[in-house]
Amino acid sequence: MLALGRWQKGNQVVTATAEEFDRSIDRYRPELLAHCYRMLGSVHDAQDLVQETYLRAWRARDRYDASRSSLRTWLYRIATNACLTALESRSRRPLPSGLVAESDPRGPLVPGGEVTWLQPLPDFLLSTGGRGTASIDRASLRLAFVAAVQHLSARQRAVLILREVLDFSAVETADILRVTTASVTSSLQRARARLKDVGILEEQVTEPSDAEQRAWVDRYMKAFENADVEGLKQLLTDDVLMEMPPMVNWFIGRENYGVFMDWVFAKNGNQWRFLPVGANSQPAFAAYNRGPNGTFELNTLQVFTVTKGGISRNSVFRDAEVFASFELPATLEA
Numbered sequence: 001m002l003a004l005g006r007w008q009k010g011n012q013v014v015t016a017t018a019e020e021f022d023r024s025i026d027r028y029r030p031e032l033l034a035h036c037y038r039m040l041g042s043v044h045d046a047q048d049l050v051q052e053t054y055l056r057a058w059r060a061r062d063r064y065d066a067s068r069s070s071l072r073t074w075l076y077r078i079a080t081n082a083c084l085t086a087l088e089s090r091s092r093r094p095l096p097s098g099l100v101a102e103s104d105p106r107g108p109l110v111p112g113g114e115v116t117w118l119q120p121l122p123d124f125l126l127s128t129g130g131r132g133t134a135s136i137d138r139a140s141l142r143l144a145f146v147a148a149v150q151h152l153s154a155r156q157r158a159v160l161i162l163r164e165v166l167d168f169s170a171v172e173t174a175d176i177l178r179v180t181t182a183s184v185t186s187s188l189q190r191a192r193a194r195l196k197d198v199g200i201l202e203e204q205v206t207e208p209s210d211a212e213q214r215a216w217v218d219r220y221m222k223a224f225e226n227a228d229v230e231g232l233k234q235l236l237t238d239d240v241l242m243e244m245p246p247m248v249n250w251f252i253g254r255e256n257y258g259v260f261m262d263w264v265f266a267k268n269g270n271q272w273r274f275l276p277v278g279a280n281s282q283p284a285f286a287a288y289n290r291g292p293n294g295t296f297e298l299n300t301l302q303v304f305t306v307t308k309g310g311i312s313r314n315s316v317f318r319d320a321e322v323f324a325s326f327e328l329p330a331t332l333e334a
Helices: 018-026 029-040 043-059 071-087 143-149 154-165 170-177 181-197 210-225 229-234 254-268 320-325
Strands: 003-009 012-017 236-243 250-252 272-279 282-290 296-307 310-317
Touching: 018 043, 018 071, 029 043, 029 071, 029 143, 029 154, 043 071, 043 320, 071 154, 071 170, 143 154, 143 296, 143 310, 154 170, 154 181, 170 181, 210 229, 210 272, 210 282, 210 296, 210 310, 229 236, 229 254, 236 254, 250 254, 272 296, 296 320
Parallel strands: 236 310
Antiparallel strands: 003 012, 236 250, 272 282, 282 296, 296 310
16 A cells, blocks of 8 residues: 555654545544634635645645654644635624624614625534544634634734644744744734733633523523513623624613514514524524514524623624525424
C-alpha cells in the first residue's frame, strides 16, 4: 500500500498508509468545523473551508512530519490560514444588536437590505460517528460570543480563538500563523480590549444545566402555544434582548418583549407548533404557524440564551439558508 506521512514513535520515524492518514485526520472534522464557524460566522462558508482544509492536507500528506508538530496543530495551521485568506474578501457578519440602535417594539419591521448576517450553527453538524461536542468549548459557540469576535480584525480573531478557546500556547499560535510570539501577545491584548469594549465577558456567564435550560424553553413553548404573553414575560430576565435578522429591529426589556409578542399573535394568530432543535450548544426551536390551508408553515428559528434567572436573549431567524442548514421541513401536519 502507498505510504504517506512521517510519524514519530520514540526515536523511530514510520509512515502511514492512505487509509490510516484518512482515519487520523477525520476525527478532527467536528472541531475544525467549529473553528471555521467561529472565524467566519457562516455555516456554509465554514463547511466549505473544512473541505478545503482536508483537500490541502491530502495534497500535502507526504510532507507531514510528526516530529515537527502534532497532526492536530498541523490541521489547525491549514484551517486557520484558509480562513484568513477567505476573510480577505468577506465583511463581518453582525447581529442587529451589534449594528444599529435599539428599536421601538411598536415600530414597523425594517429589512436589513444587503447586510450579511451571522448565522446559527446546527448542533448535529458537530457530531460524527457517535461522538458529540465534548471536546468543543461550548461557551465559544454562543451566538453572543461569535457575534462579538466579528468586531475583531481577522488576525486578532485567529489569535484570540487559538489562544483562549483552543488553548494553544503563544509559541504554537505564532507557528500556526507564521508570526512572532511578540505579535501574538500584542494581537491578543488588542482583541481582549476590543471584546471588553463591546461588553462580552464570557467567563462571567453562568449557565444552568442542559436539562434546566431545556425546561425553561419547554415552558416558553407552552406559553407561546397558548398565546400567553404574561406567561412568556414571567420566563424572561429584566434585561432580555430580542433580535430578528434579517430585520434590523431589536430591543431590550420584558415589557418591550411583551408588546412585540402581542403584535405577533395579533398578526399571525395563536395556532402554532414547534420543533425543538439545538443551535450553538444552546436550546432552540423552529416555530410553525398555521396557514390558510390548515398546515403549519415554517415561520422562524429561535435560539435562546438561558441563565439561572430565566431567558436572557432570543435571536429569531427567518432566512431560507438558515432553515436549509438545519434541515427543517417546510410544513408540519395539523
